Amino acid sequence: MTAAPGSFRDPQGRVLESEQRIFRALFAPLAPFPDTWNPTGPLADFYNAGTLWPARPLTRAEIPAALAAEAPAAVGFLEHPRLDPITFPFEWPFALLKKAALLHLGFHRELLKRGFTLSDGSAYNVQLVGGRPVFIDALAIVPYVEGQPWAGYAQFCESFLNPLLLASRGCEMWQDLYRGRMRGITTRETARQLGWWGAMRAGAFVHVYLSSQVETRAAVARAQTDQPTRARAGFSKAGLDLMLGSLERAIRKLGLPGAGGVHWGDYEGQNSYAAQERDLKHRLVREFVQRHRPKCLLDIGCNAGEYSEVALDAGAESVIGFERDGPAVQRAAERAMRLQRRFLPLQVDIQNPSPALGWANAERRALRERLHCDASLCLALIHHLSLAEGVPLEQVIPEVVSWAPRGLIEFVPREDPMARRVAGPVERLTHPYDFSRFLSILESVATVENQSRISADGRVLVEFHRKQ
Numbered sequence: 001m002t003a004a005p006g007s008f009r010d011p012q013g014r015v016l017e018s019e020q021r022i023f024r025a026l027f028a029p030l031a032p033f034p035d036t037w038n039p040t041g042p043l044a045d046f047y048n049a050g051t052l053w054p055a056r057p058l059t060r061a062e063i064p065a066a067l068a069a070e071a072p073a074a075v076g077f078l079e080h081p082r083l084d085p086i087t088f089p090f091e092w093p094f095a096l097l098k099k100a101a102l103l104h105l106g107f108h109r110e111l112l113k114r115g116f117t118l119s120d121g122s123a124y125n126v127q128l129v130g131g132r133p134v135f136i137d138a139l140a141i142v143p144y145v146e147g148q149p150w151a152g153y154a155q156f157c158e159s160f161l162n163p164l165l166l167a168s169r170g171c172e173m174w175q176d177l178y179r180g181r182m183r184g185i186t187t188r189e190t191a192r193q194l195g196w197w198g199a200m201r202a203g204a205f206v207h208v209y210l211s212s213q214v215e216t217r218a219a220v221a222r223a224q225t226d227q228p229t230r231a232r233a234g235f236s237k238a239g240l241d242l243m244l245g246s247l248e249r250a251i252r253k254l255g256l257p258g259a260g261g262v263h264w265g266d267y268e269g270q271n272s273y274a275a276q277e278r279d280l281k282h283r284l285v286r287e288f289v290q291r292h293r294p295k296c297l298l299d300i301g302c303n304a305g306e307y308s309e310v311a312l313d314a315g316a317e318s319v320i321g322f323e324r325d326g327p328a329v330q331r332a333a334e335r336a337m338r339l340q341r342r343f344l345p346l347q348v349d350i351q352n353p354s355p356a357l358g359w360a361n362a363e364r365r366a367l368r369e370r371l372h373c374d375a376s377l378c379l380a381l382i383h384h385l386s387l388a389e390g391v392p393l394e395q396v397i398p399e400v401v402s403w404a405p406r407g408l409i410e411f412v413p414r415e416d417p418m419a420r421r422v423a424g425p426v427e428r429l430t431h432p433y434d435f436s437r438f439l440s441i442l443e444s445v446a447t448v449e450n451q452s453r454i455s456a457d458g459r460v461l462v463e464f465h466r467k468q
Helices: 044-049 065-070 094-113 153-168 174-179 187-201 205-223 237-252 275-292 306-314 326-339 382-388 393-402 417-423 435-445
Strands: 013-018 021-026 076-080 116-118 126-129 132-135 141-143 297-300 319-322 343-346 375-378 406-411 446-453 460-466
Touching (some): 021 065, 094 126, 094 153, 094 237, 153 237, 205 237, 275 375, 275 406, 275 460, 297 306, 306 319, 306 343, 382 393, 393 435, 393 460, 406 435, 435 446
Parallel strands (some): 297 319
Antiparallel strands (some): 021 076, 126 132
């Protein structure tokens, strides 16, 4: 039995894992309303709609002895279906972060109608199942007390609104800023980046400049009483709903600015493949997936998600995509929302995946620890890493192979037009790069099972199985 490393901050409960099962221990403050989470209880409509991740209260007879021993002070336990992978908001493309924010706000407004509210506004309370957001923190749902201000308002702005605002105003480093701070991007930093006029143009002036004041007032109110749920005059349920509606309208209006410079979002229509070569590559990906039927396939360098969709059509249960290019991953996110299947593109650079973060470098696990895929695609990527980024093949190939036990990897020769485009002049080539070297390195870490030439200029698709 192990405790989830990020759940220690919640005084009301603790997430525990045992033999692939996920439990949540409930502590004393929750004793008055344990029936909230029953499948037929007041939250049943949210479970049925897929808005809220299922939670089943355990009877006394169902509680494993190890679970009771791990949390002896618990007044009850919930069990949740396992959700894999867990991803973090700073890894989500703009479109999916926006969709998650709107889910959070819409869910909160519906809770108000049923006499509940949310105790905080963290984006970490939402996860993505493919392109669909779902609220996962059962203990953040608490009874509404008339007049009580929403203590999570500033937190919502930091973890949802501020990153979206910066992205919408063309700040390319918004995810780096987000990843660098546990709660999100501060209102002060957002205001500094946007300026008064930028905040007004984005339709979020009030939220950017007043969210910290609201949080300060809420903190003062909590400090002045021993009763955390004591009402504060003048803040009605209707007023809270209006504030949530204002946030909702502001976020709905946000969009990304037009992309400039070099990007790969239009790669599907502007690559060096002939139609016949593209069809062959599609067929080889389909056959690979049909042979192995992966539960989770990792598409490293997924671009706009073309081959992720091919893999889903061929029988992959789910696909996770890595793509660092903003316009490309935005198109992949739009594809994921359109498909309504388990395709989750993440804005991740394989050269710099998310590390472990937070308390003791364990509160937020590294991406590699959270992601367990049984197959991978690495198509038209290694020439970017080796020729453009200067990473030797001796390091590129083992890293790619390490993410899944089997996969397809594409070699693009130096003479290919797209390779020449990313590599630049020949004199920039600092590391050896050719097919024989590629194959030798791959064979040192994996068993090569198939090789297929897919273009006249020497592109080759290689199937491998990682050595133990």
